[in-house]
Amino acid sequence: MCTFWLAESLARAGRLEAARLTFEKMLGYANHLGLYSEEIGLTGESIGNFPRAFTHMGLISAAVNINRALDGERHDIGHDPDMEF
Numbered sequence: 001m002c003t004f005w006l007a008e009s010l011a012r013a014g015r016l017e018a019a020r021l022t023f024e025k026m027l028g029y030a031n032h033l034g035l036y037s038e039e040i041g042l043t044g045e046s047i048g049n050f051p052r053a054f055t056h057m058g059l060i061s062a063a064v065n066i067n068r069a070l071d072g073e074r075h076d077i078g079h080d081p082d083m084e085f
Helices: 001-012 017-027 053-076
Strands: none
Touching: 001 017, 001 053, 017 053
């Protein structure tokens, strides 16, 4: 959960590349169903309580805020969302 908070904070601070990389790295620690445990061990194994709803709330919040920041960046460089396919 804390790493998703970090990714969200990085996005809000304008560090979008670091936010995106942190977020994407964390996606790799989910199990085959996309669920996360309470903690991730040093070698990437799931430890602690499982599954953790708060972690998934952190994932959603980070995804929404990273997306908003990226959309804002696209608008800043003249990106026209109506031209997306």
